[in-house]
Amino acid sequence: MLSEVLLVSAPGKVILHGEHAVVHGKVALAVALNLRTFLRLQPHSNGKVCLNLPNIGVKRAWDVAELQLQDTSFLEQGDATAPAAEQVEKLKEVAGITQDGANPEGLAVLAFLYLYLSICRKQRALPSLDITVWSQLPTGASLGSSAAYSACMAAALLTACEEIPNPQKDGVSASRWAVEDLELINKWAFQGEKIIHGNPSGVDNAVSTWGGVLRFQQGKISFLERPPLLKILLTNTKVPRSTKTLVASVRSRLLKFPEIVTPLLTSINAISLECERTLGEMAVAPAPEHYLVLEELIDMNQHHLNALGVGHASLDQLCRVTMAHGLHSKLTGGGGGGCGITLLRPDLEQPEVEAVKQALNDCGFDCLETSIGVPGISVHSAAFLDPSVRQALDGL
The missing domain is CATH 3.30.70.890 (GHMP kinase, C-terminal domain)
Known part of the structure; x- marks a missing residue:
């Protein structure tokens, strides 16, 4: 289990060309936008898992022991299957969400809890974590804010649970995961997007994960080699x-x-x-x-x-x-x-x-x-992080 603080960021996205035509089987080009979502994960031993989303005014905490007792067998599902309505309702019960959960705040909490319980369930005991997410991306502006959130969450939890290695090296401002690790991050980010959007295309989470320029046509995704900035x-x-x-x-x-x-x-x-x-x-x-x-x-x-x-x-x-x-x-x-x-x-x-x-x-x-055309999801050294980002993550 990860013992040090982890800092992760993922970019948003814009459509360069192909809006609306893509719905009718034509090519669309999506590009990674240098407005990023930042996540700080800090391991604890206090028996709590805490989620802080200052952009949308969410601050939640759960007792790890109580979550451990919850029946999470409903999380078993195939990679390509969106969670069924009854699974989402069960997740709302676990999350303690009493309203319909369809607002951005409720959906963000549901996506986090889904990824936390799904990724960390292989651990002997669910980990105590303090997670803060802050974004430069406005919500609801078609700039991929939810995908960047899901990608950051997936990458941080996979790294914390040692499902993938931490690529950060001393003296390096930002590092990226290996291709096979990025594929796993993208798979879980897509699951988070399903919780939030129901039936997403997979484009947004792919751009947040891989970065650069992405070509999308009829469900098929490919990437431009060495895209210009x-x-x-x-x-x-x-x-x-x-x-x-x-x-x-x-x-x-x-x-x-x-x-x-x-x-x-x-x-x-x-x-x-x-x-x-x-x-x-x-x-x-x-x-x-x-x-x-x-x-x-x-x-x-x-x-x-x-x-x-x-x-x-x-x-x-x-x-x-x-x-x-x-x-x-x-x-x-x-x-x-x-x-x-x-x-x-x-x-x-x-x-x-x-x-x-x-x-x-x-x-x-x-x-x-x-x-x-910027790089996709990355892990950062705190020493090189922009002071404004550090302040936002610290809640100042």
Whole structure:
């Protein structure tokens, strides 16, 4: 059993290309976003397992001996099977959740307890742990916050129970697990996602685990070798929307105008493939011309998404503001508001970037500068952790 403090982080995700078309069998490209979820696991001998989630105001503790007495045979299930409704209800009883548990707070607690009991049940005695999770990712913004949470939780518990080795080495700021260990982390992260979302695609947890750039089509996932790191602006329009409703509206439009919408979906697929090809070239020998291609693809895809009916006035405003500064933007995720991304060329001076950010903030949006294509789940040395992250994990 692990005896030292463990610090883990996993990235969020954005969809680069392929929104909505992916629902109809086309290619989507998802990329790891350099907004991360951080987890600190501290072993104890106090007979308690404690969960602290300061972002959503959750602080829970359970008596390990009482959990040990619970019948957890209901956790036995196949890897590809989502927990049945009665299993989730049983888990709520164990968790002491009296409400329906469908809110973000209840689902986060359920996912933790599921992973804790499932992964640690092989131990002679359930471990006493103090776990704090803090995230730079907003919840409900289609940025993979729940997947990053599940990946961090799975990796930390697997390491604590010595199901996988701790890869951290002295004097190294961040270390990653071996491929076979990442596969196990991803499997358990997917189980956590099932608790939270019911029937997820597996894309979000794969991006959080592996990082980089991921290609997804009809359930098949593959990764781009040595993906380039791209700088972007991530803008949250703060306009609420329902992805389920937007997906249904695209399906309705496809049924109503098949000869119009089918070519749009085919064209979006071609955009994803061209972007994948360009990113592959950039991984070998990046050139300024590649950014011109990426910008054109962004513009074309945004127009296609508008034609599918998933645009929004706030996203149009985002595109106008950034285009006035010579930059190119598109929605990411479901559309209808939500978030958008803006590509930043390497030759862009910082004062120009700040001017664009200020203009977007003046629109009432939340805008920040970040990057995509970053590494996946990692274990960190406390000495190298950003002070703001350390303070958040310490609850200061």
